[in-house]
Amino acid sequence: SLDTTLSNRLVKRLLIDQELSFLKDFIFEKQEISVGKHRIDFLLQGKNSRLFYLEVKSVTYVSNQIARFPDAVTVRGAKHMEVLAKLAAQKNTEAGVLFICQRPDAVEFRPMWDRDPAFGQALTKAFNSGVKAWCITTRVSLEDISVFNEIPVNLKSKP
Numbered sequence: 208s209l210d211t212t213l214s215n216r217l218v219k220r221l222l223i224d225q226e227l228s229f230l231k232d233f234i235f236e237k238q239e240i241s242v243g244k245h246r247i248d249f250l251l252q253g254k255n256s257r258l259f260y261l262e263v264k265s266v267t268y269v270s271n272q273i274a275r276f277p278d279a280v281t282v283r284g285a286k287h288m289e290v291l292a293k294l295a296a297q298k299n300t301e302a303g304v305l306f307i308c309q310r311p312d313a314v315e316f317r318p319m320w321d322r323d324p325a326f327g328q329a330l331t332k333a334f335n336s337g338v339k340a341w342c343i344t345t346r347v348s349l350e351d352i353s354v355f356n357e358i359p360v361n362l363k364s365k366p
Contacts, residue, residue, distance in 0.1 A: 217353075232254065261305060340362070
């Protein structure tokens with residue numbers, strides 16, 4: 208997909224309709240939230256005033272049924288992971304990253320360690336700090352994008 212907003216439009220619809228089972232305890236609050244000098248894609252509200260910050264990353268690269276991100280170095284993406292880790296450390300706040308694979312043929316997600324080890328390290332550090340990580344595959348057509356499957360996230364640097 209050449210449309211860089213497609214993944215976020217899909218996720219917004221899924222959040223509003225509460226169609227993501229792993230975020231069923233949260234409702235859509237806002238999109239494009241400023242956090243310091245950064246913007247996080249979504250803010251969700253949970254019970255007891257819990258907040259959930261969600262960053263969405265679009266995955267277009269799949270090889271041998273492994274979805275991989277990023278396909279180019281992303282200093283901004285690594286910074287997003289650091290921001291999410293700081294948010295997750297706050298009281299009554301959670302954070303996560305959702306990788307949207309714009310293909311249905313992947314069975315697992317991994318960071319593209321060989322292309323951008325700094326992003327892989329930032330993602331792993333964020334995950335170990337409490338940031339949640341998911342990946343869903345999709346089917347993309349000229350008219351629509353739809354969820355195909357949730358696949359496991361593997362953060363190991365060696366297969």
